[in-house]
Amino acid sequence: VFENILLTVAILSGINGVLAVILVVAEKFFADYGECRVRINKEKEFTVKGGASLLATLNSQKIFLPSACGGRGTCAYCKCRVLEGGGPVLPTEESLLTEEEIGEQFRLACQLKVKKDISLAIPVELLEIQEFKAEVVLLEDLTYDIKRVRLKLIEPDRIQFIPGQYIQLRNAPYPGMSESVSRAYSIASSSFSDSVVDLMVRLIPEGIVTTWVHQYLKVGDPVTFTGPMGDFCLHQSEGSMIMVAGGSGMAPMVSMLHKIRHEKIDREIIYLFGAVTEKDLFFMKEMREFVREIPGFSFIPALSAPAEPEEWKGETGLITLPLEKTLARLKDTGQAQGYLCGSPGMIKACIQVFKQHGVTGERIFYDPFA
Ligand SMILES: Cc1cc2nc3c(=O)[nH]c(=O)nc-3n(C[C@H](O)[C@H](O)[C@H](O)COP(=O)(O)OP(=O)(O)OC[C@H]3O[C@@H](n4cnc5c(N)ncnc54)[C@H](O)[C@@H]3O)c2cc1C
Ligand code: FES
Numbered sequence: 001v002f003e004n005i006l007l008t009v010a011i012l013s014g015i016n017g018v019l020a021v022i023l024v025v026a027e028k029f030f031a032d033y034g035e036c037r038v039r040i041n042k043e044k045e046f047t048v049k050g051g052a053s054l055l056a057t058l059n060s061q062k063i064f065l066p067s068a069c070g071g072r073g074t075c076a077y078c079k080c081r082v083l084e085g086g087g088p089v090l091p092t093e094e095s096l097l098t099e100e101e102i103g104e105q106f107r108l109a110c111q112l113k114v115k116k117d118i119s120l121a122i123p124v125e126l127l128e129i130q131e132f133k134a135e136v137v138l139l140e141d142l143t144y145d146i147k148r149v150r151l152k153l154i155e156p157d158r159i160q161f162i163p164g165q166y167i168q169l170r171n172a173p174y175p176g177m178s179e180s181v182s183r184a185y186s187i188a189s190s191s192f193s194d195s196v197v198d199l200m201v202r203l204i205p206e207g208i209v210t211t212w213v214h215q216y217l218k219v220g221d222p223v224t225f226t227g228p229m230g231d232f233c234l235h236q237s238e239g240s241m242i243m244v245a246g247g248s249g250m251a252p253m254v255s256m257l258h259k260i261r262h263e264k265i266d267r268e269i270i271y272l273f274g275a276v277t278e279k280d281l282f283f284m285k286e287m288r289e290f291v292r293e294i295p296g297f298s299f300i301p302a303l304s305a306p307a308e309p310e311e312w313k314g315e316t317g318l319i320t321l322p323l324e325k326t327l328a329r330l331k332d333t334g335q336a337q338g339y340l341c342g343s344p345g346m347i348k349a350c351i352q353v354f355k356q357h358g359v360t361g362e363r364i365f366y367d368p369f370a
Contacts, residue, residue, distance in 0.1 A: 054109040068184035071110035078109040085118035142282040163255035167227030171212040183209040188251035190258035202248040232367040239335025246274035249342030274319030327357035340366035
């Protein structure tokens with residue numbers, strides 16, 4: 001009996017799978033949604049051929065919503081309000097939208113297909129995101145797995161961004177990869193040098209864009225990206241500023257430090273940089289320069305597993321340990337702010353430490369690299 005049940009379940013699953021494939025193929029080749037009108041903020045309007053995702057439809061009109069995961073339905077950055085014509089919320093959207101957001105008509109633009117006339121509300125600042133053509137002018141190994149990439153802007157030839165923001169870089173196809181996708185990278189350069197953009201890209205094994213950057217990208221290559229995007233930025237305060245970021249999470253911190261130095265911002269700033277061993281340390285010379293030139297700034301690298309423990313004179317342990325120590329000696333935790341960048345796990349652990357020391361949620365700012 002048990003074997004019969006298993007067999008029936010297997011047959012039904014198989015039939016379901018085949019039907020799903022037939023539906024996808026039929027939708028791709030035979031569904032015709034005709035011309036659809038897309039209306040934005042009740043003023044801008046254009047007509048497109050229906051059937052593509054809302055994200056791709058907007059991209060085709062040079063409207064670029066943030067989409068850090070490249071449309072895989074995992075980041076939720078492409079959220080936008082669909083006032084009319086969106087149809088029911090899809091199962092692939094449900095886990096990334098809160099009930100409140102669903103009530104406010106938020107949808108994931110990468111999941112929703114344009115099948116009829118549609119009306120959208122998009123914040124005006126997102127409508128200012130542009131597509132840039134640029135050329136690679138510098139590629140430098142910062143560590144064994146992090147590269148600095150400098151892009152010289154060609155068209156447009158200037159970018160205005162707020163330190164802490166990111167761009168979305170699109171890979172060119174390369175051997176073994178025909179797909180071209182976009183991924184988010186924080187800007188590591190100064191907002192006062194507006195004709196170039198520096199990135200710090202950490203290699204993710206088998207990652208589409210990072211493999212391209214690390215193994216195929218060459219100085220002189222043309223690239224395209226969209227931006228600037230994101231709301232991770234400096235917030236005015238008299239209180240101390242505690243930055244925590246390891247690896248390529250350093251990128252937005254460097255951009256912020258350029259601004260702090262340029263504008264002579266006078267406050268206590270402590271940057272805790274987490275790394276595993278000495279070979280994960282980089283930008284040490286640049287950090288020493290910032291320490292010399294920004295009066296209230298100190299830089300504290302911490303190694304979780306120094307290769308030569310007797311030689312290493314700095315902090316050791318996971319970054320939460322020096323964070324604990326720093327917060328325990330801080331006199332103004334009632335005013336202090338936290339700035340975090342890196343893996344979601346690291347950010348979660350640090351937020352907990354901040355909160356234990358009285359640095360509440362509205363004073364903690366972060367960008368998870370996921
Ligand atoms: C706002 C924002 C800013 C970012 N800034 C930077 C930056 O300045 N520098 C930088 O190097 N990265 C940054 N990232 C991460 C970056 O956008 C990509 O996710 C990352 O580079 C992987 O892209 P990929 O195409 O190579 O890998 P994918 O092809 O997307 O992924 C391949 C596999 O690796 C997994 N994976 C993806 N990312 C990671 C990760 N970080 N750690 C472990 N596994 C992973 C995926 O789940 C997948 O299974 C940022 C992300 C966000 C959201
Ligand atoms: S682009 Fe990431 S969820 Fe839509």
